[in-house]
Amino acid sequence: MARCWCFLDPESWQNLLQESGRLDGLGISSLPIHLLYNSVVYFETSANKYWVYPTTHSHLTNTSHSYGNSDFDALKTSLNDFEKLSNDECLDAYGQKLVSGRSDVILILDHSTVDTEFKYTVRWSGDPKRRGAEPYDWMCGREPWADEQCDVSSLDVDNWPLYSDNKWVNKTEPRVEYCLSKRTPEYCKLALNIYLLAIVVGCNLVKLIGLGLTWLCLKQQPLLTLGDVMASFLQDPDPATKNCSLMSKSSGHRLHWGPELREWLAGKHRWAASVSVLRYTLGVEHVSVYETPSLTALWNRGFGQVSVDALINFTAIMSLEGPVGMVLIANLPQLILSLLYTALNGMWTAMLVGVEWNTYGQEHKGLRTSSPVGNQRRTYWLSLPLRYGLPLLAGSAALHWLISQSIFFVRLVIYEDGTIMVSGRPPADTPP
Structure with missing residues (x-):
């Protein structure tokens, strides 16, 4: 049995x-x-790793002088590929985790606020795959290892400084006048x-x-x-259940019943008890x-x-x-x-x-x-x-x-x- x-x-x-x-x-x-x-079937989208270059308008248009950064010197010869953005537009375009449709950006600084010891050879990376930091932390002058989170919405678009604790600057806080953004094609497709x-x-x-x-x-x-x-x-x-009428759920689980008389009292049962x-x-x-x-x-x-x-x-x-x-x-x-x-x-x-x-x-x-x-x-x-x-x-x-x-x-x-x-x-x- x-x-x-x-x-x-x-x-x-x-x-x-x-x-x-x-x-x-x-x-x-x-x-x-x-x-x-x-x-x-899934969606494939793209993002760009980009470089940020701080400079002034006079230094940018002076093509006869090299500033020790070959990548930046190469960009100066292709300024026609760049689009002028206001500070508000620049923060909106680059103040996100993934930047698509744009790559390198040149920050044009107010010449009157730039210290004579300003390092024009320094550049900053907006890398979407960098761990432990956001790619737009450069907007707030954050180091890659800084614990503070950059809040782009709190920045003043009319008075956007590069803070003095940043490697870009030494003594003063240069103000950003506008940006030059390089346009790139956007890639997206459905894949199988x-x-x-x-x-x-x-x-x-x-x-x-x-x-x-x-x-x-x-x-x-x-x-x-x-x-x-x-x-x-x-x-x-x-x-196995012969002569075992009125079996309960608990006796069915134990499976050790025998033929015997059982007391039974009918009662109401609600669906909620199920x-x-x-x-x-x-x-x-x-x-x-x-x-x-x-x-x-x-x-x-x-x-x-x-x-x-x-x-x-x-x-x-x-x-x-x-x-x-x-x-x-x-x-x-x-x-x-x-x-x-x-x-x-x-x-x-x-x-x-x-x-x-x-x-x-x-x-x-x-x-x-x-x-x-x-x-x-x-x-x-x-x-x-x-x-x-x-x-x-x-x-x-x-x-x-x-x-x-x-x-x-x-x-x-x-x-x-x-x-x-x-x-x-x-x-x-x-x-x-």
């Missing part, structure tokens, strides 16, 4: 332990689909990862083959509905701990838009290298949502199966089975009626789409002087 049992719950791990390895394989084949599918596509297609083929084999080779009648279970036990009674205390606790904790963001702010960010301030560089946080780890992290919420859908489906199944069981004691009607015989009724749903199942499916599909537009993989290509410097550094983007 084996005395094994299963739950009427699609999320039960106990049921998986009772199933064959082939069915477990079909379940495992869903993991790559959840973790890879949304990154098969053929390897991820092959994995996703392979997993779907495994599922398709499994469904076909199940349809053609399944010999035993599966227990898909409560009516299937009742019809099976009526046709082939379980010897949900475990753990689920209630986790739900209340989630609502009370996590702060709900502003819907207006989320809407203004847009859906599926690459937001610079929402880029997450997992290379620096978790020492991840390569796109595979980034793809798995970016798609992990899809898997979590699928698990939540399964948990909610299981909770509603437990509630509605209890309701269906009670209806058989209230009126005479045929069992709802997947293969009806005689007066049995053909089922049009498995665990959830359509009025519950369809809204749940629609809500799950909408949430999957919203997550795919909120957290996704982005490949970032960094250019320096028109050539690719590095690619794929901060590829996980979370706009909302």
Whole structure:
């Protein structure tokens, strides 16, 4: 007498332990689909590493004199490629983590505020892949190792100084009059990862083959509905529970019952009791701990838009290298949502199966089975009626789409002087 049992719950791990390895394989084949599918086609964008050169108008136009910086001397011969920006426009263009469409910038200083010992040979780098500092810290005169964060919005556009604690200056604080910005082409495209596509297609083929084999080779009648279970036990009674009427859930778990008289007192049961205390606790904790963001702010960010301030560089946080780890992290919420859908489906199944069981004691009607015989009724749903199942499916599909537009993989290509410097550094983007 084996005395094994299963739950009427699609999320039960106990049921998986009772199933064959082939069915477990079909379940495992869903993991790559959840973790890879949304990154098969991804967005590729670009950013520029640039250099900042402080100088004055007179020194810039004096092409006959060299200041010991070959790169800066070369820029002086290509000033036609530069666009004049006001201080406000310059701070707006370069005061961000990723600069695209612009590269090197020349700061034109007020000659009356420049000290005679000012070092014109010094330049500053705006490097988006530099760790521990923002690429725009030069605007506030910050050193790369400084702990203070540069707040670009606090700078006075009419009186923008290069502070005296900066290496650029010695005694005075030169004021920036305007900027000269070099325009560069912007690069962006949609890309296809053929390897991820092959994995996703392979997993779907495994599922398709499994469904076909199940349809053609399944010999035993599966227990898909409560009516299937009742019809099976009526046709082939379980010897392990013979003469054990009015069994409780706890006695079913222990599996050590025997034929004996049992006292039974009927009572009322509420649907709320179908949900475990753990689920209630986790739900209340989630609502009370996590702060709900502003819907207006989320809407203004847009859906599926690459937001610079929402880029997450997992290379620096978790020492991840390569796109595979980034793809798995970016798609992990899809898997979590699928698990939540399964948990909610299981909770509603437990509630509605209890309701269906009670209806058989209230009126005479045929069992709802997947293969009806005689007066049995053909089922049009498995665990959830359509009025519950369809809204749940629609809500799950909408949430999957919203997550795919909120957290996704982005490949970032960094250019320096028109050539690719590095690619794929901060590829996980979370706009909302």
